[in-house]
Each structure stands twice: as C-alpha cells, then as structure tokens.
Amino acid sequence: MKTLLIILDGLGDRPIKELNGKTPLEAAEKPNLNKLAEKGICGMMNSVDFGVRPGSDTSHLSIFGYDPAIYYTGRGPIEAAGAGIELKPGDVALRANLGTVDEKLTILDRRAGRIDSVKPFEEDLNNIKLAGVQVIFRAGVEHRGAVVLRGRNLSSSVSDPDPHEVGLKVKKIIPLEKTKAAENTAKLLEEYCSKAHLMLKNHTVNKERQNKGLLPANYLLVRGAGIVPNIPSFKERYGLNAACIAGGGLYKGIGRLLSMSILTVEGATGGANTNLTAKFNAVKKALEQCDFVFLHIKGTDSLSEDGDFIGKKHFIERVDSATPIISSLNDLLIVVTGDHSTPSYLKQHSADPVPILFCGGGVRTDDVQEFGERACAKGGLGRIKGSQLMPEIINLLGKSKLYGA
Amino acid sequence: MKTLLIILDGLGDRPIKELNGKTPLEAAEKPNLNKLAEKGICGMMNSVDFGVRPGSDTSHLSIFGYDPAIYYTGRGPIEAAGAGIELKPGDVALRANLGTVDEKLTILDRRAGRIDSVKPFEEDLNNIKLAGVQVIFRAGVEHRGAVVLRGRNLSSSVSDPDPHEVGLKVKKIIPLEKTKAAENTAKLLEEYCSKAHLMLKNHTVNKERQNKGLLPANYLLVRGAGIVPNIPSFKERYGLNAACIAGGGLYKGIGRLLSMSILTVEGATGGANTNLTAKFNAVKKALEQCDFVFLHIKGTDSLSEDGDFIGKKHFIERVDSATPIISSLNDLLIVVTGDHSTPSYLKQHSADPVPILFCGGGVRTDDVQEFGERACAKGGLGRIKGSQLMPEIINLLGKSKLYGA
Numbered sequence: 001m002k003t004l005l006i007i008l009d010g011l012g013d014r015p016i017k018e019l020n021g022k023t024p025l026e027a028a029e030k031p032n033l034n035k036l037a038e039k040g041i042c043g044m045m046n047s048v049d050f051g052v053r054p055g056s057d058t059s060h061l062s063i064f065g066y067d068p069a070i071y072y073t074g075r076g077p078i079e080a081a082g083a084g085i086e087l088k089p090g091d092v093a094l095r096a097n098l099g100t101v102d103e104k105l106t107i108l109d110r111r112a113g114r115i116d117s118v119k120p121f122e123e124d125l126n127n128i129k130l131a132g133v134q135v136i137f138r139a140g141v142e143h144r145g146a147v148v149l150r151g152r153n154l155s156s157s158v159s160d161p162d163p164h165e166v167g168l169k170v171k172k173i174i175p176l177e178k179t180k181a182a183e184n185t186a187k188l189l190e191e192y193c194s195k196a197h198l199m200l201k202n203h204t205v206n207k208e209r210q211n212k213g214l215l216p217a218n219y220l221l222v223r224g225a226g227i228v229p230n231i232p233s234f235k236e237r238y239g240l241n242a243a244c245i246a247g248g249g250l251y252k253g254i255g256r257l258l259s260m261s262i263l264t265v266e267g268a269t270g271g272a273n274t275n276l277t278a279k280f281n282a283v284k285k286a287l288e289q290c291d292f293v294f295l296h297i298k299g300t301d302s303l304s305e306d307g308d309f310i311g312k313k314h315f316i317e318r319v320d321s322a323t324p325i326i327s328s329l330n331d332l333l334i335v336v337t338g339d340h341s342t343p344s345y346l347k348q349h350s351a352d353p354v355p356i357l358f359c360g361g362g363v364r365t366d367d368v369q370e371f372g373e374r375a376c377a378k379g380g381l382g383r384i385k386g387s388q389l390m391p392e393i394i395n396l397l398g399k400s401k402l403y404g405a
Numbered sequence: 406m407k408t409l410l411i412i413l414d415g416l417g418d419r420p421i422k423e424l425n426g427k428t429p430l431e432a433a434e435k436p437n438l439n440k441l442a443e444k445g446i447c448g449m450m451n452s453v454d455f456g457v458r459p460g461s462d463t464s465h466l467s468i469f470g471y472d473p474a475i476y477y478t479g480r481g482p483i484e485a486a487g488a489g490i491e492l493k494p495g496d497v498a499l500r501a502n503l504g505t506v507d508e509k510l511t512i513l514d515r516r517a518g519r520i521d522s523v524k525p526f527e528e529d530l531n532n533i534k535l536a537g538v539q540v541i542f543r544a545g546v547e548h549r550g551a552v553v554l555r556g557r558n559l560s561s562s563v564s565d566p567d568p569h570e571v572g573l574k575v576k577k578i579i580p581l582e583k584t585k586a587a588e589n590t591a592k593l594l595e596e597y598c599s600k601a602h603l604m605l606k607n608h609t610v611n612k613e614r615q616n617k618g619l620l621p622a623n624y625l626l627v628r629g630a631g632i633v634p635n636i637p638s639f640k641e642r643y644g645l646n647a648a649c650i651a652g653g654g655l656y657k658g659i660g661r662l663l664s665m666s667i668l669t670v671e672g673a674t675g676g677a678n679t680n681l682t683a684k685f686n687a688v689k690k691a692l693e694q695c696d697f698v699f700l701h702i703k704g705t706d707s708l709s710e711d712g713d714f715i716g717k718k719h720f721i722e723r724v725d726s727a728t729p730i731i732s733s734l735n736d737l738l739i740v741v742t743g744d745h746s747t748p749s750y751l752k753q754h755s756a757d758p759v760p761i762l763f764c765g766g767g768v769r770t771d772d773v774q775e776f777g778e779r780a781c782a783k784g785g786l787g788r789i790k791g792s793q794l795m796p797e798i799i800n801l802l803g804k805s806k807l808y809g810a
Contacts, residue, residue, distance in 0.1 A: 362419040362750065364428070364757070364778050380782040384455070391456025395756035402754060403453060404460025404473065405480045405629070 001361060003240070003292045003333045003393055004283060004326060007063070008319065009056060010301030012341025012354040012373055016309050024304075024312040024344065025355070026372040030320035032327055033357075033371040036334060040359030042368040043381025045389065046351070047339050053351040056301070059339035060254045062386035065237065074156060074226025075250075080146035082253025083138040089230040092154045092185060096137075096145045097162070098217040101197075105170040105219070107163060111143040112217035118145045120205045125220065128195045130188050140249050141270070147222055149188060155181035158189060160223035170219065189222060196220040233259035234292070238394060243286040246296035247274055255294060261286075272299035272311065276318055280325040287329065304342035312344060333361035333396055335389070336371065353383060361396035406766060408645070408697045408738045408798055409688060409731060412468070413724065414461060415706025416743025417759040417778055419750065421714050429709075429717040429749065430760070431777040435725035437732055438762075441739060442776040445764030448786025449778075450794065451756065452744050458756040461706070464744035465659045467791035469699075470642065479561060479631025480655075485551035487658025488543040494635040497559045497590060501542075501550045502567070503622040506602075510575040510624070512568060516548040517622035523550045525610045530625065533600045535593050545654050546675070552627055554593060560586035563594060565628040575624065594627065601625040638664035639697070643799060648691040651701035652679050660699060666691075677704035677716065681723055685730040692734065709747035717749060738766035738801055740794070741776065758788060766801035 013023040020027070046052065047059035048068065057078050058068040080093035087093065098118050100109040118125075118139035125137035125145070133151030140146060157176040163169065173190045175182035197219050200206060206216035234242045244255025245263050247270025252262050265282045267275030279295060286293045297319060303312040327334065338354035355376035357368075366380030377383075384392070394400050418428040425432070451457065452464035453473065462483050463473040485498035492498065503523050505514040523530075523544035530542035530550070538556030545551060562581040568574065578595045580587035602624050605611060611621035639647045649660025650668050652675025657667050670687045672680025684700060691698045702724060708717040732739065743759035760781035762773075771785030782788075789797070799805050 362748065364420060364782070365426075366779060366782065380779060382449075382782075382788045388455045391756065395456060395458065398748075398751045398753070398755070400456070400458035400756050402460055403457050404463030404477060 001331050001333055001397055002287050002290070003335070003397065004287065004295065005292070006295045006297065006334070006336045007060070008300045008316070008336070008338050009296065009298045010304045010340060010342030010349065011338025012350075012352050013304065013309065013312070014343040014345065014352065016344065019309060019313065023373050024309045025316055026374065028313045028316040028320065030316060030371060032320045032323040033336065034369060036323070036327060036336060036359040037357045037371040037375070038369050039365065040334075040357045041363040041366050041381050042355065042357045042371070042376040042379030044353040044377050044379075044383045045337055045356045045386060046353045046383070047386035049385055051351050053349050054340050055349065056250055056339055057254070059386065060251065063339065063389050064234065064254070064258060065387060065390035066231065066258070067387065071229050071231055073229055075224035076146070076156070076226040077228045078250055078253040078257060079140065079144070079224070080138070080148050080253070081256040082249030082251070083140045083146040085136055085138050085146060085148055087148065087228045087257070088150065089228050090154070091228040092149045092156050092225055093228060094147045094189075094222040095224045096147050097221040098143045098145070099219045099221045100215040100217065101170060101219040107166050107168055107170065109166065109215050110162070110164070110221065113215040115143045115217050118143065118217075121200065121203060121217065124199050124203065125196055128192060128199065130191055133188060135192065143217075144249070145220075147192065147220075149185065153181050153184050154227070155179060155185045156225040156227040157182040158186045158225050161193060162221040162223045170221070185225075193220060193222065231257055235259060238292070238390065239399065240291040241289070242292040242294060243290040244294045244296070245279055245282050245286065246294075247271065248296065248298050251296040251298070260294065261290065270298045272302050272315055274299060276322040277325070280322040283326055284329070287326075287332065300338070301342050304344045305347050307344050307347045309344035333393065334359045335393065337389075356381065356384070356389075358392065358396065363396065406736050406738055406802055407692050407695070408740065408802065409692065409700065410697070410798075411700045411702065411739070411741045412465070413705045413721070413741070413743050414701065414703045415709045415745060415747030415754065417746025417748075417755075417757050418709065418714065418717070419748040419757065421749065424714060424718065428778050429714045430721055431779065433718045433721040433725065435721060435776060437725045437728040438741065438776040439774060441728070441732060441741060441764040442762045442780070443774050444770065445739075445762045446768040446771050446786050447760065447762045447773040447776070447781040447784030449758040449782050449784075449788045450742055450761045450791060451758045451788070452791035454790055456756050458754050459745050460754065461655055461744055462659070464791065465656065468744060468794050469639065469659070469663060470792060470795035471636065471663070472792065476634050476636055478634055480629035481551070481561070481631040482633045483655055483658035483662060484545065484549070484629070485543070485553050485658070486661040487654030487656070488545040488551040490541055490543050490551060490553050492553065492633045492662070493555065494633050495559070496633040497554045497561050497630055498633060499552045499594075499627040500629045501552050502626040503548045503550070504624045504626045505620040505622065506575060506624040512571050512573055512575065514571065514620050515567070515569070515626065518620035520548045520622050523548065523622075526605065526608060526622065529604050529608065530601055533597060533604065535596060538593060540597065548622075549654070550625075552597065552625075554590065558586050558589050559632070560584060560590045561630040561632040562587040563591045563630050566598060567626040567628045575626070590630075598625060598627065636662055640664060643697070643795065644804065645696040646694070647697040647699060648695040649699045649701070650684055650687050650691065651699075652676065653701065653703050656701040656703070665699065666695065675703045677707050677720055679704060681727040682730070685727040688731055689734070692731075692737065705743070706747050709749045710752050712749050712752045714749035738798065739764045740798065742794075761786065761789070761794075763797065763801065768801060
C-alpha cells in the first residue's frame with residue numbers, strides 16, 4: 001500500500017458571519033473530500049501541540065515526525081534547501097532578500113521594487129570569496145535567495161542586519177553569544193554583505209535598471225541564520241521512498257532536508273493561481289514510483305492571510321474538483337489535513353487545530369460525513385498531535401516496530 | 406468494592422469485508438458485554454502509547470502501571486517467573502527451547518519435534534554446576550523452559566545462540582558490551598549450554614526417543630536474557646491483594662513478577678480451546694478472597710494471528726456467554742479491554758487502540774450501548790493510555806492519594 005499526504009496550508013479557520021457562521025472549508029462545496037471523510041476516519045490535529053501557534057516550517061517538521069525542538073534551527077537551512085543548495089550538517093544558512101539602500105545604507109525598499117528574480121546576480125553573489133570558508137549563494141523566487149557559509153568555527157548566533165523597515169539603516173551584524181565561532185561568523189557575514197553591496201551597486205543589470213527608472217537591487221539583506229542539523233532522511237526513518245510536490249520554496253526545502261525527491265510541476269506556483277490539475281496528475285504519476293507522496297497546496301494559506309475567505313472557499317472547491325484524479329486509485333492510504341489554521345479574520349496563523357482524515361488502509365470508519373472543522377471534531381480519531389501522524393500512517397501500513405515481544 | 410480486570414488479548418481488529426465491514430468484536434453476538442458497556446463508561450486505549458505497537462509483555466506492564474521503559478528488561482525474567490521461578494533483583498533470566506542439533510551443532514529442529522514437555526530433563530538441567538553462580542532451570546509448557554543465573558558480576562548484555570532457523574549452526578554466546586559482567590555471563594552461559602548438550606545427548610529419555618524414531622531433545626536454545634528489575638509488588642503499589650488467572654506462561658509471569666497470587670485453573674490452556682466457564686468460576690471464587698482479580702484470555706490473540714476472524718468472532722461469543730457468572734456480582738468494578746489490537750488481516754499486533762469499558766464503581770455512564778471498536782470511540786472516557794487505567798480504577802475505588810490539601 002502507498003500513502004498520499006495532502007497538506008492544505010492554513011486550512012483551518014473560524015466561523016465567519018458572512019458565510020452563515022460556517023468556516024470557508026465548511027461552506028465550500030466539496031463532494032469529493034466529503035466522500036473521503038465518509039469512507040475514512042476523521043479527527044482534529046495540532047501540528048506541534050495544543051495551544052502552540054506554529055510557523056509553516058515547525059509545523060511541517062513536526063508532521064513528518066522531526067521534533068522542531070531538535071531539528072528546527074531557524075528558517076535559513078530550510079530556505080537554502082528549498083533554493084536547491086545541497087546542505088551539510090554544520091553549514092550556516094541564511095535567507096536573503098535583494099533590497100535597495102541609499103549611500104548611507106538607509107533602506108529605500110526591502111524588495112528592490114519587487115524585483116522579479118535574483119538570477120542575474122546569482123553567479124556574482126556565489127563567487128564572492130571569504131578567507132577560510134566556502135560561500136554558496138542561490139537565487140530563490142522573486143527577490144529571494146539563500147546564502148550558506150561552509151567551514152570550521154561557524155555559529156548561527158548572529159544578529160540580522162535587516163531592520164525590517166524602510167527609512168532605517170542596515171544594522172551591523174553582531175555575535176549574539178560570546179564565542180569565537182559567533183564572532184567569526186558575524187565578521188564573515190559582515191564582510192560578505194559589504195562585498196556584495198560593492199559588487200551589486202556597480203552591476204550592469206543595476207545600471208540598466210536605473211536607466212529605466214527602476215530601483216537598483218544594491219543590497220543583500222540576510223536573516224534567519226540557522227545551523228544545518230544532522231537530520232536523518234525520511235527513508236532512513238520510515239523505510240519509505242518519498243516524493244515532494246510543492247510550489248513554495250519552504251516546502252521544497254523541507255522535502256529536500258529530509259532527502260525526498262523534489263518533483264517540479266509546470267504551473268505549480270505556490271500561490272492561489274497554481275495549476276491543481278497538474279499537481280494532482282503529478283501525484284498520480286509519482287505514486288507509480290514512490291511509496292509516499294507529500295502534496296503541498298499553499299493557496300488556502302495565502303488567501304487567509306489576505307483575509308479573503310470567499311477566495312479561500314472557492315480555492316478549496318477547486319482542490320475538491322481535482323481530487324478525483326487520485327481518490328479512485330487502489331491500495332492507497334490518503335491523508336488530508338492542514339499544517340495549521342489561518343483564521344481569515346485574524347490574517348495570521350493560529351493555534352486552532354485542523355481537521356484531518358485518513359481514508360484507506362483498513363481504518364476504523366466513523367460517522368463523520370463531511371470534511372470540516374466541526375464535523376471532524378466528532379471523529380473516531382479524536383484529537384491528535386502532528387507527531388502522531390506518521391506513527392499512525394506506519395501503523396496502518398502494518399510496518400510499526402514491535403516494542404517488547 | 407472489588408475489581409475485576411478482564412484482558413482479552415489482541416482484542417482490537419479492523420473492519421473486515423467478509424463480516425460486512427465489521428470487526429470480529431462488532432460482528433459477535435455479545436448481549437452480556439453490551440450490557441456492561443451500556444451500564445458503564447467506554448473509551449479507547451493505547452496500552453503503551455499512541456502509535457506504539459506493543460508486545461504482550463510491555464503492554465501488560467504498562468496496563469498495570471509499571472512503565473516498560475523502566476521495568477521491561479527483556480522477555481527472560483517474565484518467562485522465568487511464569488515457569489514458577491522465584492526471582493530476585495539482579496538475577497539474569499533467559500527463555501529456553503529444547504531443540505535438536507546434529508554433531509556439528511547444526512539445528513535440525515528448534516522444538517525437538519514439538520516435544521510435549523521438558524519435565525523429564527528439568528532436574529538434570531537444574532543440577533548443572535557453574536563456578537561462582539547458582540543455576541536454576543524450570544520447565545515451562547511444551548518445549549519451553551527458563552534458565553536463571555544468580556550471583557555477582559552478571560549482565561544481560563549477551564547475544565542469543567539461537568539462529569532462529571533450521572540448517573544454521575548454534576551461535577557462540579558473546580558479550581554485547583565491554584564489561585567484565587557481560588564477558589563473565591557470556592562465558593558462563595556458553596559453559597551451561599555445552600554441559601547441557603553433553604548431558605542431554607546421553608540422556609536415557611533421548612535414547613528412548615531415538616529408539617522410537619523421534620528426534621532427540623539434545624540442545625537447550627536460550628534467548629532473551631534480561632536482568633530482573635527491582636519491581637515493587639502490586640500490593641505495595643496499590644494496596645490491593647491481587648490474583649492472576651491466566652493460561653499462558655507470559656501472563657502468569659507478569660502476575661508473579663508483581664507478586665500476585667497465581668491461581669491454577671483446570672482446563673485453562675492459554676489457547677482458543679480453554680475452559681472459559683472454569684476460568685470465570687475461578688474468578689468468582691477468587692473475588693471472595695482478593696481485592697483485585699486479573700483474568701487473562703488469550704484465544705482472541707491466537708486466532709487473530711492465524712488470520713481466523715470467524716474463529717475470533719465465535720471465541721468472543723463464548724467469552725460473552727461465560728460473562729454472566731460474574732456480571733451479576735454486587736459491589737464489583739468490572740473493566741474489560743485488550744492489551745493491544747491484532748488485526749486478523751495483518752496477523753500481527755498493531756498500534757490501533759482497543760475498546761475499554763468500566764462498569765460499576767459509580768462511573769459516569771455514557772451513550773455507548775455496545776462493546777466494540779467504533780462504538781467505544783464515542784464513549785465518555787475518550788482515548789486513554791494504559792498507564793491511566795490503574796489510576797482510574799484506584800480513583801473509582803475512592804483510594805487515590807490527595808495531591809495538595
């Protein structure tokens with residue numbers, strides 16, 4: 001039997017007056033998801049723990065059975081992995097934005113006028129030399145990228161230079177603990193950012209931008225330093241060959257950190273305009289090769305963060321329409337859930353649990369007929385934590401290790 | 406008030422197509438168990454923890470409130486206790502099979518042609534002398550027995566000589582850690598097995614067996630070494646005089662390790678052919694003397710491991726028929742559950758929770774009318790862990806210690 005785990009990012013919501021007191025999921029027409037709930041067992045899940053409001057990074061680590069208290073060292077390593085860098089334990093990784101500063105290093109724009117790609121600068125940013133360490137730079141999507149320092153005597157205990165506000169000056173990177181490694185890393189990063197600034201402000205692409213009246217992408221704002229942990233692969237941990245199908249860099253990064261195969265799908269944007277049919281078709285194909293497929297769908301979260309509960313409802317309806325591509329497959333355990341709730345009225349993540357369903361694998365069905373927050377709260381699975389999801393899957397597959405004799 | 410805890414081994418199952426999508430327990434005609442569920446409060450239990458697939462040893466320790474992470478040191482001590490050896494903390498205990506080897510110590514049969522008893526060799530196996538330690542040997546059921554080494558400088562970190570496969574040679578027992586105690590124990594056990602082999606191959610009973618064309622029981626295959634923990638008795642821990650009624654050696658062993666009275670019941674076989682009426686009558690009698698009776702019924706698990714879901718259903722019906730012997734007793738708290746699930750299609754233990762009911766003791770009843778996996782999932786007790794069972798019993802008895810003032 002194979003397994004498909006579908007994560008609808010920020011799926012959970014709260015009752016909304018304009019939706020007749022229903023959540024977007026409850027209000028959505030979703031006959032196919034309801035069918036899965038009816039044929040399966042349902043419950044509620046807190047991806048990290050009761051009362052914890054998780055980021056998408058910690059929630060995914062937890063859902064895959066990697067305790068974020070151990071394996072989450074900052075956003076840097078995940079973004080770097082998502083940008084395609086093959087990381088090694090001990091690397092220090094940071095996210096980066098291309099921004100615009102004036103001559104006094106005052107921020108004019110944190111995204112260089114929403115520049116559409118860092119690619120034209122990638123090679124030059126990757127070729128900057130620092131004494132004693134290797135530097136790796138990769139472009140991400142839009143104005144984003146990632147930097148990795150590889151070598152000895154490095155630490156992630158360094159401050160962020162990004163003041164997170166236009167009109168403020170770029171801050172000096174300082175060590176956050178009194179260790180040689182932190183002092184060394186702060187000095188190296190400071191040197192890297194200076195060299196990058198010098199290179200960027202003289203870059204021909206920026207000259208061209210300025211000629212066109214565009215803001216120059218003349219400063220690399222790094223942040224979220226994290227040391228790459230020694231992380232066992234998903235295959236090592238569960239004995240399952242896994243594939244990751246996701247649009248967003250963060251989710252590809254999680255997949256790559258766990259050594260899943262990262263599949264590229266045409267039209268998978270990591271946004272609400274993503275090509276869901278293409279993603280579900282890619283799942284179907286991936287299931288021919290892999291034991292486990294992780295399908296990540298971001299649109300639900302993006303729309304919630306915009307407060308667009310109508311858009312969220314419609315997006316869930318689009319997901320539902322694409323579901324028949326896989327729901328008829330034989331010998332498949334399907335798990336559908338979210339990584340956290342994002343109530344549309346809050347426009348941010350919350351600690352509310354998310355609905356979850358398991359369909360297939362000989363589950364003990366329950367009376368739940370609908371995939372929704374309040375329907376699933378009555379399900380046979382009860383209320384679980386993210387760390388219990390993989391053990392439940394492995395149990396249903398009949399592959400749990402025996403404790404005792 | 407007195408307490409009866411009935412453990413139906415491997416009780417939980419998954420929906421089975423041939424039983425109209427019901428589990429064997431759900432499909433069984435069980436008016437008496439249903440009555441207990443109706444009059445009581447129900448829930449679901451993972452004997453060790455969510456997602457943990459327990460052995461029968463770890464699950465029973467956990468249910469009795471003895472954390473297996475502390476008190477489970479291997480199967481040896483439990484089997485030795487079950488064979489009737491009075492253990493002391495620090496003893497090293499092993500399970501043993503009588504098998505047949507050729508002159509090169511290649512295994513011909515791991516059970517000496519399913520020899521029906523080790524009894525004829527018990528005294529000689531018990532009388533083997535080793536320098537510096539005491540040896541105790543007791544026969545168990547059929548080809549099984551247990552060996553205990555008692556003395557100083559012993560360790561359970563030694564390898565098993567049993568290759569678990571016919572056609573392979575008996576393996577040398579080696580220390581599994583670099584300690585004097587492990588080296589000493591490996592040497593002593595190796596010597597014990599050699600002396601046993603020499604004695605067995607010249608034993609008159611084996612000469613007779615060979616004359617009849619039977620395989621000689623000429624090798625004692627030991628395995629599962631465990632050091633006997635310092636384990637507080639059930640009486641010490643809960644203030645209750647307890648009796649254990651079980652057919653299988655493992656369950657008697659658990660009872661004896663906890664210093665319960667072990668009651669012998671004529672016709673209690675530890676299998677599907679056991680005399681259930683005799684066992685329930687023994688329970689009724691034991692309740693006159695004891696505060697707490699543990700009734701273990703193995704048939705449900707044996708039939709599941711054979712994949713015989715029809716047999717499991719019928720066996721549950723037989724248990725149900727015997728239940729009125731005790732269900733009419735006054736002032737009795739009855740708890741019915743399993744130690745783990747054994748889905749008949751998997752033919753092995755699983756991590757699925759088991760149904761549990763508490764009847765009597767002034768419990769807050771719920772709406773559950775039926776003792777079954779999916780009915781109990783809706784019960785008022787919710788989903789509990791094995792370690793919560795004894796605290797719940799002690800609470801219902803009004804004997805919990807006050808925390809605070």
